[in-house]
Amino acid sequence: MLILQRKTGESVTIGEDITVTVLGVDGARARLAISAPKDVLILRSELITAAAANQDAANEETTPLELLEMIAGHTPAVPPAQPFEQNRMKGKEDSTS
Amino acid sequence: MKLQTKYFGQIDYGQEDILTFPAGLFGFEEEHEFLLLPFEGSAGTLLCFQSVSTPALAFTAMNPFALMPEYAPELQTQELHSLGVESSHDLAYYVLCVVKKPVADSTVNLKCPVAVNPDTRQAQQVILDTDDYEMRHPLAQFGDGGTREASAC
Numbered sequence: 001m002l003i004l005q006r007k008t009g010e011s012v013t014i015g016e017d018i019t020v021t022v023l024g025v026d027g028a029r030a031r032l033a034i035s036a037p038k039d040v041l042i043l044r045s046e047l048i049t050a051a052a053a054n055q056d057a058a059n060e061e062t063t064p065l066e067l068l069e070m071i072a073g074h075t076p077a078v079p080p081a082q083p084f085e086q087n088r089m090k091g092k093e094d095s096t097s
Numbered sequence: 098m099k100l101q102t103k104y105f106g107q108i109d110y111g112q113e114d115i116l117t118f119p120a121g122l123f124g125f126e127e128e129h130e131f132l133l134l135p136f137e138g139s140a141g142t143l144l145c146f147q148s149v150s151t152p153a154l155a156f157t158a159m160n161p162f163a164l165m166p167e168y169a170p171e172l173q174t175q176e177l178h179s180l181g182v183e184s185s186h187d188l189a190y191y192v193l194c195v196v197k198k199p200v201a202d203s204t205v206n207l208k209c210p211v212a213v214n215p216d217t218r219q220a221q222q223v224i225l226d227t228d229d230y231e232m233r234h235p236l237a238q239f240g241d242g243g244t245r246e247a248s249a250c
Contacts (some may be wrong), residue, residue, distance in 0.1 A: 051124030
C-alpha cells in the first residue's frame with residue numbers, strides 16, 4: 001500500500017484520468033475532490049460493508065420468532081404505544097429552543 | 098390491498114401504511130416501499146420491514162432504545178433535510194438485525210439505523226458518522242450483562 005502525505009490543495013493522480021485533491025482538513029476529517037470518468041464507480045467504502053450487512057439481514061439463518069423468544073426474557077415490557085413513539089430518543093429536545 | 102408477506106401470511110394494508118424509502122436500503126436501492134410490521138408479543142421491540150414489491154424480502158428490525166436506552170443517533174444536516182426534519186430527535190429509529198443460527202449469535206446494525214419521519218412516513222437508512230456504533234453488534238451483549246436495572250417508570 002502506498003501512503004502519501006498531501007497538503008490542502010495538493011492532489012494525487014491515479015492512472016491516466018483519476019485525480020484526488022485534498023480540499024481541506026478539519027480535525028480528523030479530510031475533504032476530498034475526486035475527478036474521474038463517469039463510468040468509474042466511487043463509493044464511500046462503508047457503503048459496501050453496509051450493503052453486505054443488509055444482504056445478511058435479508059438472508060436470516062433461522063426464523064425471527066426464535067429471536068422473539070430470546071429477547072422476551074430481558075427486554076423491558078413496554079406498553080404498546082403510539083407507533084413510532086417508543087422508537088424515539090429519550091430526552092426529546094425542547095422544540096421551542 | 099393485499100400483500101403476501103414473508104412472516105405474516107397474507108395481510109391487508111392501505112396506502113397510508115406504506116413507508117417510503119426514496120433511496121431504498123443499502124444494497125437494495127430499488128426497494129422503495131416497505132410495511133413496518135411488529136411481531137406480536139414483543140411489545141414493539143421486534144419488527145419487520147416487509148417489502149411491498151418483493152414478498153420474499155423482509156428485514157428483521159429491532160427497537161434500538163429497548164436494547165440500549167442511551168442510543169443517540171445523530172444525522173448529518175443533509176440527511177435531516179431530505180427527511181424533512183430539523184433535528185435527529187424528530188425521527189423514529191429502527192436497527193436491522195442479522196438473524197443467525199444459533200440465534201444467540203445474531204447481530205444488530207447500530208451504525209446504520211433506519212430513520213423514519215413519523216409525520217410523512219418517509220424513511221432513510223443512514224450511516225452514522227461515529228465510531229461509537231458497530232454494524233454487527235452482537236445481540237448477546239445486550240442480554241444479561243447486568244447493565245440494566247429494574248426500571249421504575
